[in-house]
Amino acid sequence: MKKPLHILGLVLGMLLLAVAGFAALIKERGSPTQQAPTAVRPSTxxxxxxxxxxxxxxCVHCHQNPSTKTLSGRPMPDLGTDLGNLHSANITKHPQFGIGQWTDQQVVTLLRTGAGPDGRPRLGMPRFAYLSDEDAASIVAFLRADNPLTRATAQASQPQKLSPxxxxxxxxxxxxxxxxxxxxxxxxxxxxxxxxxxLVIARYQCYFCHSKSINTNNESNPELSKGYLGGGDKLLDDDLQVRISRNITMDPNTGLGKWSEEQFSKAVKFGMAPSGILHGPMPKFSTLTDEEVHALWAYLKTVPKIKNATPEDGVVPNK
Ligand code: HEC
Ligand code: HEC
Incomplete structure (x- = not known):
């Protein structure tokens, strides 16, 4: 109950994903699904x-260390223990302990594919597969800039203790x-x-938490994720309490179908939903522009509705 990842589900989910991915690959054969890396745009x-x-x-929630206050990494009990005891890494500018010596392209490849320069898959962070070149360059520009968060911190990343x-x-x-x-x-x-x-599939990754399970998400093709945006995944907040992600499709009874755009905006930006205050790991997207909130709302209206009640609807879902 405490864990967001269930082993059997994980294995089955990953196998299904592999099969689906393979099928998609065959279907797409001949069309350009892959893109050669282009030079990362310079900092401005x-x-x-x-x-x-x-x-x-x-990134800050997972990478900020509570003692150093920089992005030097932390233990991640909130990711559960099925994959082991995971730690996020030091991504400050430190040349030895951080990513100071990584090339811009290496950082972007890690974000999009999950592979580090050594080819080792970095587990525990979502892959930002569809990140635009502009957003990718912006993230890199900030990580290289002078800022209290990125200050070179001489603290080694903890090695991952992976489960069998x-x-x-x-x-x-x-x-x-x-x-x-x-x-x-x-x-x-x-x-x-x-x-x-x-915004939903690439920059802010709403789908990653709001679909049926992170075990069955399709990171190469987010909209094919099981229960896309229908909620119901069991996630952990900072106190390791289970929080069930909610249905953000427009189903009138179990989703957002009866909400106004204004209610949606308050929930997304300030964590104030009609049913009460929202808990982590739902981020407070307080810096979103009105245009971004409107765009999220406009897109959600086009997403196929899913009927899936979650606790704020007065139902404890079975899973
Ligand atoms: C859900 C938590 C989570 C989020 C969100 C997250 N990360 Fe990570 N990140 C991790 C973990 C865990 C690792 C370490 C994986 C490993 O070493 O196997 C990691 C590793 C990395 C690495 C590799 C560092 C190294 O030395 O291997 C980089 C670079 C990175 N993250 C950048 C980012 C950026 C930039 C963002 C935001 C756009 C981000 N991460 C968001 C958890 C997260
Ligand atoms: C890291 C996981 C995570 C991400 C990313 C995330 N959410 Fe959430 N969201 C949650 C969880 C968990 C809840 C339920 C919180 C609770 O139980 O208090 C929630 C609740 C909500 C609610 C309240 C719904 C209701 O019925 O009360 C809305 C709306 C929402 N999220 C929209 C979004 C949007 C839009 C995005 C992307 C811009 C997003 N979320 C990204 C985890 C996430």
């Missing part, structure tokens, strides 16, 4: 600012995902549905 003040926003929302299961799946189900064809830039706000889709 605008990119540093955008990178700061994305890192604050998407994780070790056995390392070269199969848990191996890095191949690069996919991604956008150069996020869609403009004048195309809210396209922008919202990008």
């Amino acid at each position: 003040p605008k990119r540093v600012l955008q990178g700061e926003k994305i890192v604050a929302l998407m 299961l994780a070790k056995s799946l390392m070269t199969t189900a848990l191996k890095p995902i191949p690069p996919v064809k991604h956008l150069a830039d996020a869609p403009p706000a004048s195309k809210p549905v396209a922008l919202g889709r990008y």
Whole structure:
């Protein structure tokens, strides 16, 4: 009950994923699903600012060390123990202990595929497969910039203590995902549905927590994830309490179908939902622009509705 990952589910999920991935590969044969790496765009003040926003929302929670206050990594009991005792890594500018000597391209490859420069899959972080070139460059620009979070910190990343299961799946189900064809830039706000889709599957990873289970997510093709955006995954908050992600499709009774855009905005930005205060690991996306919130809402209206009640609907789901 305490764990977000259930071993059998994990194995089955990963096998299914592998089969589905293979099928997709065959289906897509001949079409350009893979993209050769392009040079990472250079740092500009605008990119540093955008990178700061994305890192604050998407990376700090997992990478900030409580003692150093920098992004020097921490133990991650909130990821459960099925894969072992995981730690996040030192991603400060330190040349030896951090990522100071990684090339920009190596950082971007890690974000998109999960593979480090040594080829070892980094477990425990979502893969940002569809990250645009612009957002990727912005994240790198911020990680290289002078900031209290990125200050070179002489603290070695803790080695992962992988479980036998994780070790056995390392070269199969848990191996890095191949690069996919991604956008150069996020869609403009004048195309809210396209922008919202990008935010959900790429920049803010809403699908990763809000689908049926992180064990059955399809990181190479997020919209094919089981129970896409229908909620019901058991996640852990900072106090290791189970929090069940919620249905954010437009089903009128179990999802957001009866919400107003204003209610949605308050829930996403400030954690204030009609049913009460939202807990972690739901981030407070407080720095989202009105255009981004509107885009999320516009896109969610186009997503197939799923009927799936979660505890705030007065139901404890079986799983
Ligand atoms: C859910 C938690 C989580 C989130 C969110 C997350 N990470 Fe990680 N990250 C990890 C863990 C755990 C590792 C260590 C994996 C390993 O060493 O096997 C890691 C490893 C890394 C590494 C490799 C460092 C090394 O020395 O091997 C980089 C770079 C990185 N993360 C950057 C980021 C960035 C940038 C973001 C935000 C865009 C991010 N991570 C979001 C958990 C997370
Ligand atoms: C790291 C996991 C995670 C991510 C990423 C995430 N959420 Fe959540 N979200 C949750 C959890 C868990 C809850 C339930 C919290 C609780 O029980 O208090 C939740 C609750 C919500 C709710 C309240 C729904 C209701 O019925 O009350 C909304 C709306 C929501 N999330 C939207 C989003 C959107 C939009 C994004 C992306 C911009 C997103 N979430 C990203 C985990 C996540």
